[in-house]
Amino acid sequence: MQNSKKWTEELEILAIIISKHPLEKTIKWGAEVFTYNGRNVVSYGGFKHHFTLWFYNGVFLKDKYQVLINAQEGKTKSLRQWRFTSKGEINETKISAYIKEAIEIEKKGLKIQPEKFKPLPIPxxxxxxxxxxxxxxxxxxxxxxxxxxxxxxxxxxxxxxxxxxxxxxxxxxxxxxxxxxxxxxx
Structure with a gap:
């Protein structure tokens, strides 16, 4: 689960960067989630070996710097993570560019349509x-x-x-x- 205490300073820096954008902060699933017009855009958190930003519709980001990963391949369709292992990796200019693009994605209303699943046989x-x-x-x-x-x-x-x-x-x-x-x- 989340290990935010280990990354306190780093997460504060991410929070400050995010707060410079026209997003509304809310709490969902026990974490700060930043939304645009009620739609989830970005969040952050600390884990044992890294801290991360995640973009809820990150699949649509161009990923100019090739930093995004799908943390749960085969399960997660839209969400993409940007993982960091040190404060020195935080680049406000790059992060802001991704956040601005993520906001534009929400303005356009882009989203992956849920797959229609075949009903499973009842045991x-x-x-x-x-x-x-x-x-x-x-x-x-x-x-x-x-x-x-x-x-x-x-x-x-x-x-x-x-x-x-x-x-x-x-x-x-x-x-x-x-x-x-x-x-x-x-």
């Missing part, structure tokens, strides 16, 4: 419970396809049958209440 254990329990079935059918997928993957990811059964018991009340598996984190 046998869950399918059997849905057949036996009308309230559970109704709750599951009311969930969005994405929330249904979260539950299906949660059960499928367990390797042992015993774990699958425990997970099924855990999620039944959540499904009946119409809650998604990860709603508490959103």
């Amino acid at each position: 046998g254990l869950l399918l059997n419970e849905l057949k036996k329990n009308k309230v559970l079935k109704a709750g599951f059918e009311m969930l969005t396809p994405g929330k249904q997928k979260e539950y299906i993957m949660y059960i499928n990811d367990a390797k042992l049958e015993q774990t699958k059964l425990k997970r099924l018991e855990k999620i039944k009340p959540m499904i009946e209440e119409g809650k998604g598996l990860n709603d508490k984190y959103k």
Whole structure:
């Protein structure tokens, strides 16, 4: 998780650079996020071995200095990180150029369209419970396809049958209440 204390001075410098731009500071997911017209533009944070700026729609940045990376290849579609390992790597001119370009991207409304996913087959254990329990079935059918997928993957990811059964018991009340598996984190 974040290790901001190690990079206190460096993160303060990034915050000052960001504050020079027409962005609104808000707190999301426990971190400062800077927005333009309500859309996430940039944030920063410290980690064990580096500190970073991330651009929420960084995929559209030209990346003139070839500094951006996709921190979770295969998972993250839009977000790009600029990692630093020392204060000396911070270049206000370059960072400001990226922030200005990121704001222009938001003004244009560019964004990656979510991929349409194919529904996953419902695991046998869950399918059997849905057949036996009308309230559970109704709750599951009311969930969005994405929330249904979260539950299906949660059960499928367990390797042992015993774990699958425990997970099924855990999620039944959540499904009946119409809650998604990860709603508490959103």
